[in-house]
Amino acid sequence: MYTVVCRTLAAMLVLLAAAAAHAAPAPPPRLVVVIVVDQMRGDYIARYGYQWTGGLRRLVDGGAWFRRAAYPYLTTVTCVGHATVSTGAFPRTHGIVGNSWFDRETGRSVGCTADPKQTIISYGAPAGGGESPWRLQTATLSDELRTQMPVPARVVTLSLKERTAIMLAGDRADAVTWFNPAAGGFVTSSAYTSAPVPFVAAFTKANPVTADAGKVWTRTLPESQYLHADAGTGEKPAAYWSAEFPHALKAKSEAPDAQFFEAWETSPFSDDYLGRLAIASVDALKLGQGSGTDFLGVSFSALDLVGHDFGPASHEVQDTLVRLDRTLGALLAHLDRGVGAGNYVVAFTADHGAAPIPEQAAAAAIDAGRLDSATVRQATQKALEAAFGPGEYLVRSQYSDLILPPDVLEKLRRDPAAAREVLRAVRAVPGVAAAYFAEDLDSHAAAGDRDARAALLSYYPGRSGDLIVMPKPYWFFVTADGSPQPGSATSHGTMYGYDQQVPIILYGRGIKPGEYARQATPADIAPTLAYLCGVTLAHADGEVLIEALAPTAPSVQRGR
Numbered sequence: 001m002y003t004v005v006c007r008t009l010a011a012m013l014v015l016l017a018a019a020a021a022h023a024a025p026a027p028p029p030r031l032v033v034v035i036v037v038d039q040m041r042g043d044y045i046a047r048y049g050y051q052w053t054g055g056l057r058r059l060v061d062g063g064a065w066f067r068r069a070a071y072p073y074l075t076t077v078t079c080v081g082h083a084t085v086s087t088g089a090f091p092r093t094h095g096i097v098g099n100s101w102f103d104r105e106t107g108r109s110v111g112c113t114a115d116p117k118q119t120i121i122s123y124g125a126p127a128g129g130g131e132s133p134w135r136l137q138t139a140t141l142s143d144e145l146r147t148q149m150p151v152p153a154r155v156v157t158l159s160l161k162e163r164t165a166i167m168l169a170g171d172r173a174d175a176v177t178w179f180n181p182a183a184g185g186f187v188t189s190s191a192y193t194s195a196p197v198p199f200v201a202a203f204t205k206a207n208p209v210t211a212d213a214g215k216v217w218t219r220t221l222p223e224s225q226y227l228h229a230d231a232g233t234g235e236k237p238a239a240y241w242s243a244e245f246p247h248a249l250k251a252k253s254e255a256p257d258a259q260f261f262e263a264w265e266t267s268p269f270s271d272d273y274l275g276r277l278a279i280a281s282v283d284a285l286k287l288g289q290g291s292g293t294d295f296l297g298v299s300f301s302a303l304d305l306v307g308h309d310f311g312p313a314s315h316e317v318q319d320t321l322v323r324l325d326r327t328l329g330a331l332l333a334h335l336d337r338g339v340g341a342g343n344y345v346v347a348f349t350a351d352h353g354a355a356p357i358p359e360q361a362a363a364a365a366i367d368a369g370r371l372d373s374a375t376v377r378q379a380t381q382k383a384l385e386a387a388f389g390p391g392e393y394l395v396r397s398q399y400s401d402l403i404l405p406p407d408v409l410e411k412l413r414r415d416p417a418a419a420r421e422v423l424r425a426v427r428a429v430p431g432v433a434a435a436y437f438a439e440d441l442d443s444h445a446a447a448g449d450r451d452a453r454a455a456l457l458s459y460y461p462g463r464s465g466d467l468i469v470m471p472k473p474y475w476f477f478v479t480a481d482g483s484p485q486p487g488s489a490t491s492h493g494t495m496y497g498y499d500q501q502v503p504i505i506l507y508g509r510g511i512k513p514g515e516y517a518r519q520a521t522p523a524d525i526a527p528t529l530a531y532l533c534g535v536t537l538a539h540a541d542g543e544v545l546i547e548a549l550a551p552t553a554p555s556v557q558r559g560r
């Protein structure tokens, strides 16, 4: 009798345990929102955040804020960062090594999304070119949500730039929308649709960008509430603007023209527009209001354009963030109403940071400057001539990447003394910190060289350079393809803290608010969101940020 009772009890306990183990996991979020703010340095929250009262405030106060988040790789630029956020992989895996790179097959530079097989579908005037994610080597989170969720996710991404909208989306989406000055409005690609998407067409028709013509960008708050100087040393706005507020959105001619569109993109009015288009997308497609999990990706571009021209310590950057705070406040409030507070999850981050303006750093007695790619190419050419005799060695370069012809590389392999001489010559160029042959990166990284490791994470065979050159801290490259860049005040693209460190804030469903001091990278975002949704990423380098998961998340339920 006793044994029977025991056995019955034991059987019941086993059943109970099984029931607990199979307790339904927390349902996935109804909407995954990924917000990327182009060029938002990680320290902007500490520096400027005290003034925020809207959406940025909600994210900082109510989210899981990873204060030590940084990209661990060398090529801290826009297309690379967005591909990392969307795939959870580093460039060595996802293959996006720059905004553009030297294509050895065609012998010219190619944009990261340029695709001659596609055409532009315009919501405005016709525009040339073609874009797609065909060079991206890893599936994105939204592609996985589309294919793995029981109800395929609807996917919408929008931005000012094609590379950001496309990289956030991936292979297929319901609407991938970006701004094209030649079209005088927004466009998409034949990679996603054969005809304009009706709700985007309706919105852009009802809200032409040209309605902002004549608007004036002024400070949102009283002037006394801005840090730093308005016209700081070395600020380089476009010729039609001065370094001081106000900034008018004026055309050169009577009608809105290229100058107006450029000014508009470089102003918070463009962020505001994207915020309203995001809200319209939620309403038009009822994102997050169906039976599945949908995806909304927005990349706000104005801060990058403003930051390049005015630098991180400017009234313009500070004001762009004050206004973005309001734009995001409106978007989150709309999601609360439409999707329901607590039903959606937000991942907030940036694609890269930015260096201070070199003249401002130099004024503070910091060694800083601009490194002309041509001087690095010339030093390489001269060293090759010294080693192998006179000749044209066809040294090409794109930022940190130098490309050498295969026969020259072979000669250098057979002549270690000449190879050392080339490295010595490149390292002697003022502003250069380090130079490595790509095939040696592995051994340097294995020996604990952090810069070589950063370059290795950025390295993709056949796309990256044969010789990798890194500027000193507070220096950056100022030319690409040998053609002078427009005279930006500052830039990014190195492995230094100001370029690598960005915010990561997770907010909403399944997220435990708090400040987290562990190191994290934006490659952790997609794995964490995938985990919350119960889908699997095929080839992620990042990991799940388990500290930020709320107790109702599937992990804890199953662990009980």
Ligand SMILES: [Zn+2]
Binding pocket: 039, 078, 304, 308, 492
């Ligand atoms: Zn930039």
